[in-house]
Amino acid sequence: MSPTTGPVLLGMPGRPTTSPRGVGNLRGEETFPQAARHALADAQLRRNLGHATATIRAKRAAVVAERPDWEELREAGRQLKVHTMAHLPDYLVQLEAAVTARGGVVHWARDATEANQIVTALVQATGAAEVVKVKSMATAEIGLNEALEAAGIAAYETDLAELIVQLGHDKPSHILVPAIHRNRAEIRQIFLSEMGDVDPALTDDPAVLAGAARLHLRRKFLSAKVAISGANFGVAETGTLAVVESEGNGRMCLTLPETLITVMGIEKVVPRAQDLEVFLQLLPRSSTGERMNPYTSMWTGVTPGDGPQAFHLVLLDNGRTAVLSDAHGRDALNCIRCSACLNVCPVYERAGGHAYGSVYPGPIGAILSPQLTGIEDNASLPYASTLCGACYDACPVKIDIPTILVHLRAEHTEAHAREHKVPSPESLAMKAAAYVMGNPRRWTLALRSARLGRLLGRRRGVIGPVPVPVAQQWTGTRDIPQPPQQSFRDWWAGEHRPVAAARPSGEPGPAPRTEPDRRGQDRGAGS
Amino acid sequence: MSTARDEILRRIAAAHTAAPPPPLAYADIERGYLTGGEATGEALAEVLVDRLRDYKALVRRVERTQLPAAVAAALTARGVARLVVPDGLPPAWLAETTVDVLRDGEGHRLGVDDLDGADGVLTGCAVAMAETGTLVLDASPDQGRRALTLVPDYHLCVVLPESVCDDVPAGLARLDVTRPLTWVSGPSATSDIELERVEGVHGPRTLEVIVVHDTQD
Numbered sequence: 019m020s021p022t023t024g025p026v027l028l029g030m031p032g033r034p035t036t037s038p039r040g041v042g043n044l045r046g047e048e049t050f051p052q053a054a055r056h057a058l059a060d061a062q063l064r065r066n067l068g069h070a071t072a073t074i075r076a077k078r079a080a081v082v083a084e085r086p087d088w089e090e091l092r093e094a095g096r097q098l099k100v101h102t103m104a105h106l107p108d109y110l111v112q113l114e115a116a117v118t119a120r121g122g123v124v125h126w127a128r129d130a131t132e133a134n135q136i137v138t139a140l141v142q143a144t145g146a147a148e149v150v151k152v153k154s155m156a157t158a159e160i161g162l163n164e165a166l167e168a169a170g171i172a173a174y175e176t177d178l179a180e181l182i183v184q185l186g187h188d189k190p191s192h193i194l195v196p197a198i199h200r201n202r203a204e205i206r207q208i209f210l211s212e213m214g215d216v217d218p219a220l221t222d223d224p225a226v227l228a229g230a231a232r233l234h235l236r237r238k239f240l241s242a243k244v245a246i247s248g249a250n251f252g253v254a255e256t257g258t259l260a261v262v263e264s265e266g267n268g269r270m271c272l273t274l275p276e277t278l279i280t281v282m283g284i285e286k287v288v289p290r291a292q293d294l295e296v297f298l299q300l301l302p303r304s305s306t307g308e309r310m311n312p313y314t315s316m317w318t319g320v321t322p323g324d325g326p327q328a329f330h331l332v333l334l335d336n337g338r339t340a341v342l343s344d345a346h347g348r349d350a351l352n353c354i355r356c357s358a359c360l361n362v363c364p365v366y367e368r369a370g371g372h373a374y375g376s377v378y379p380g381p382i383g384a385i386l387s388p389q390l391t392g393i394e395d396n397a398s399l400p401y402a403s404t405l406c407g408a409c410y411d412a413c414p415v416k417i418d419i420p421t422i423l424v425h426l427r428a429e430h431t432e433a434h435a436r437e438h439k440v441p442s443p444e445s446l447a448m449k450a451a452a453y454v455m456g457n458p459r460r461w462t463l464a465l466r467s468a469r470l471g472r473l474l475g476r477r478r479g480v481i482g483p484v485p486v487p488v489a490q491q492w493t494g495t496r497d498i499p500q501p502p503q504q505s506f507r508d509w510w511a512g513e514h515r516p517v518a519a520a521r522p523s524g525e526p527g528p529a530p531r532t533e534p535d536r537r538g539q540d541r542g543a544g545s
Numbered sequence: 546m547s548t549a550r551d552e553i554l555r556r557i558a559a560a561h562t563a564a565p566p567p568p569l570a571y572a573d574i575e576r577g578y579l580t581g582g583e584a585t586g587e588a589l590a591e592v593l594v595d596r597l598r599d600y601k602a603l604v605r606r607v608e609r610t611q612l613p614a615a616v617a618a619a620l621t622a623r624g625v626a627r628l629v630v631p632d633g634l635p636p637a638w639l640a641e642t643t644v645d646v647l648r649d650g651e652g653h654r655l656g657v658d659d660l661d662g663a664d665g666v667l668t669g670c671a672v673a674m675a676e677t678g679t680l681v682l683d684a685s686p687d688q689g690r691r692a693l694t695l696v697p698d699y700h701l702c703v704v705l706p707e708s709v710c711d712d713v714p715a716g717l718a719r720l721d722v723t724r725p726l727t728w729v730s731g732p733s734a735t736s737d738i739e740l741e742r743v744e745g746v747h748g749p750r751t752l753e754v755i756v757v758h759d760t761q762d
């Protein structure tokens with residue numbers, strides 16, 4: 019039976035099904051401006067973030083500059099994603115068939131609750147009381163660890179940063195480096211007080227801290243019966259899954275246990291194996307600023323005598339189809355989770371990841387979380403941006419984040435106007451902005467002539483005037499950056515030329531801590 | 546009763562009805578990026594060596610006839626006493642070393658504790674991508690199953706000239722992705738602490754590569 023022929027499909031579809039409330043980690047307890055205020059008051063946090071994001075920006079810029087075909091790679095990545103999203107049912111069914119043919123078992127989960135139930139039951143069926151985990155955004159999104167814990171199953175995060183977060187009873191604050199808000203001294207303290215088996219003479223040298231993590235997890239890896247992972251890519255043509263990582267904890271989890279359970283968002287499918295040549299060039303350079311990440315594992319179903327002999331793939335919706343139903347917002351699904359947009363975002367750099375309240379922080383979080391949950395549950399996130407455009411320029415698959423932000427703001431103001439049955443001049447302003455930003459030429463003109471801040475804002479030149487309490491909180495948060503006083507390109511050129519200590523304009527306060535330079539490249543950092 | 550599978554596929558179809566996606570056939574996707582350069586032979590090997598060193602891998606370059614001596618020298622320098630090798634490793638590679646060899650293969654699998662107790666592992670590789678310094682293991686007989694190159698703390702990998710290719714597209718084209726693949730670019734590393742790269746976490750903390758070349762005229 020073809021799933022696309024149901025009579026309910028014709029005519030206006032009903033309200034798209036978003037991620038359920040009360041489960042998972044897509045919603046914060048506070049609005050962005052409220053949460054950001056805590057972060058802005060924390061000088062240590064801002065120093066840690068400033069230092070880390072400046073480091074990664076410089077590394078990324080260097081390896082991107084090595085590729086004369088970077089723009090062609092980005093365009094190929096974008097088109098591959100657009101094509102895939104337009105043919106998603108075909109590719110998912112093909113992936114399912116290929117995985118099944120190679121001895122894997124495919125499960126489908128409508129939402130976080132269902133995915134957690136499926137995984138919990140699979141673990142229980144093995145009799146294991148604990149599992150090892152590879153860092154995975156999808157399982158963080160659905161709150162799998164909490165669900166397993168409720169069922170009496172201990173889930174051990176094995177990625178160093180996730181381990182730091184887990185031991186610190188903390189929340190992740192970055193897609194790639196979830197413990198980016200912690201510096202080495204804080205990490206040392208967490209290890210000393212929480213690991214139990216650590217040498218009291220532990221120093222805060224990153225190599226020593228990594229060594230402590232190696233010792234701490236070694237036995238777990240060698241004895242684990244069940245592992246849980248995410249997937250960066252799933253190849254429809256062959257049923258091959260790919261996990262990109264650095265530390266080898268991924269390889270441990272994907273190779274040594276008897277049972278492997280992989281939770282993959284439906285948008286992670288790619289048509290053919292050859293397409294990996296695009297994404298495996300874009301992803302490492304954009305995310306860790308390396309030509310290639312240390313380890314990438316690929317597996318197809320079950321291979322007799324090599325690796326897990328039971329493999330389950332859980333395909334997750336959890337609001338993704340709702341995103342797909344918005345022509346202006348659906349490109350958010352094209353994200354390959356590289357985190358480049360976080361590292362270049364002046365708002366992220368100051369507010370930090372926790373302020374976004376979701377496992378997806380930064381610019382991508384600002385467009386993805388509200389669409390996965392429905393705008394009303396994350397209404398303040400589309401305003402968590404200066405619309406400076408740095409994220410769009412950095413994105414390896416060319417997601418036009420600023421335009422989607424403006425679209426979501428318009429959607430929010432419209433929804434608000436509908437609810438309150440009052441005319442909403444703001445929704446008109448947002449629509450005008452969406453029109454301007456929908457075309458590169460109009461956008462550049464607007465930047466030059468009026469600056470978008472003036473285009474959008476009327477009170478105090480602040481971008482994002484909204485007729486809701488969010489606005490008062492937002493504009494009341496003094497430290498949130500004003501709109502750029504110059505075009506982004508000018509600002510970027512002025513601020514980011516030196517390798518070290520890049521700060522958004524107007525930022526007072528201490529310079530980020532810079533390490534004593536080991537490679538003799540601290541030119542320009544002496545100011 | 547509707548299954549989750551049917552419902553998700555139905556939701557996607559409904560989304561496509563509500564917001565028709567732009568038509569873009571697979572064949573029409575623009576692939577203007579570079580695939581394979583002009584460099585060959587020695588020039589490629591030089592790029593590979595440069596990239597490997599950048600990742601803090603140890604590198605030896607030898608002529609093919611010198612390979613057994615280079616293997617022996619690397620194992621001695623590292624102080625390896627117990628070496629894991631896959632069954633299909635060319636026996637000649639071990640001709641000049643006297644270390645204890647633990648063989649893994651069909652019917653005589655080493656346990657994880659054997660692997661953990663060994664000082665290192667010696668393998669070949671399927672493909673080496675020069676531009677990114679990436680060695681790909683595909684579980685061929687000279688590489689063995691994935692656990693062999695994962696648990697020991699030292700991995701000595703031999704790259705023959707015929708496995709060296711230019712870049713990711715060229716390398717991927719040579720691989721069968723349905724085999725279990727491990728792409729290795731340097732020793733295990735982390736950037737999780739202040740985004741500073743540190744070599745050596747859970748995978749082998751030392752990667753040593755012997756890049757073999759044929760005698761030049």
Ligand code: SF4
Nearest residue numbers: 353354356357359413
């Ligand atoms: S939106 Fe683009 S830049 Fe941001 S994480 Fe996703 S792929 Fe990377």
